[in-house]
Amino acid sequence: QVQLVQSGAEVKKPGASVKVSCKASGYTFTGYYMHWVRQAPGQGLEWMGWISPNSGGTNYAQKFQGRVTMTRDTSIITAYMELSRLRSDDTAVYYCASSSWLRGSLDPWGQGTLVTVSS
Amino acid sequence: NFMLTQPHSVSESPGKTVTISCTGSSGSIASNYVQWYQQRPGSAPTTVIYEDNQRPSGVPDRFSGSIDSSSNSASLTISGLKTEDEADYYCQSYDSSNQGVVFGGGTKLTVL
Numbered sequence: 223q224v225q226l227v228q229s230g231a232e233v234k235k236p237g238a239s240v241k242v243s244c245k246a247s248g249y250t251f252t253g254y255y256m257h258w259v260r261q262a263p264g265q266g267l268e269w270m271g272w273i274s275p276n277s278g279g280t281n282y283a284q285k286f287q288g289r290v291t292m293t294r295d296t297s298i299i300t301a302y303m304e305l306s307r308l309r310s311d312d313t314a315v316y317y318c319a320s321s322s323w324l325r326g327s328l329d330p331w332g333q334g335t336l337v338t339v340s341s
Numbered sequence: 342n343f344m345l346t347q348p349h350s351v352s353e354s355p356g357k358t359v360t361i362s363c364t365g366s367s368g369s370i371a372s373n374y375v376q377w378y379q380q381r382p383g384s385a386p387t388t389v390i391y392e393d394n395q396r397p398s399g400v401p402d403r404f405s406g407s408i409d410s411s412s413n414s415a416s417l418t419i420s421g422l423k424t425e426d427e428a429d430y431y432c433q434s435y436d437s438s439n440q441g442v443v444f445g446g447g448t449k450l451t452v453l
Contacts, residue, residue, distance in 0.1 A: 257442060269444060281441065325374050328378075328386075331387070
């Protein structure tokens with residue numbers, strides 16, 4: 223069964239960084255892109271970027287360039303998303319989701335990780 | 342950058358048919374596949390249509406997708422509406438200009 227399991231909820235102060243993990247199982251990790259998508263409370267889905275677990279290559283949405291870093295550890299089939307210089311409007315549920323090719327669907331999705339930024 | 346626009350909300354009665362539109366901002370929406378996701382409160386999105394009109398296994402054939410090049414839009418049609426179809430629906434495609442993923446703003450479907 224293809225599955226993505228994310229790390230637990232986080233509470234951070236403004237200006238801090240957060241690192242969310244996403245562990246894959248049931249498929250060939252290096253054969254699929256890993257995307258990160260966030261959803262602020264009551265808002266829609268916002269794509270943040272992707273990483274190729276095979277090459278480590280990344281592509282970040284312009285909005286997050288300079289603040290986001292996506293990495294992976296193939297030895298433990300886990301992808302990571304780190305967001306720095308957190309602001310209150312970064313409060314959101316962060317999802318990882320995989321796709322076999324960039325023009326295809328994002329499936330499956332992780333269960334989501336709530337990141338709360340509050341002083 | 343490429344954008345997708347959806348109606349904020351739609352509503353329809355059980356047993357009826359509803360269509361949700363997704364309009365591309367520029368270029369041809371037909372040049373890249375469109376996916377549709379269903380998201381219920383508190384849950385991650387799940388795919389109901391991929392590659393314009395394909396249904397994943399387990400998705401009822403009441404769900405269908407199409408592309409209309411003349412209006413540069415994609416559509417998700419749900420027939421025989423059930424109360425369980427009440428959810429948020431998002432269209433998604435690919436932006437060739439920056440190798441990025443684009444989501445529509447989402448449509449809240451109310452079945453009343």
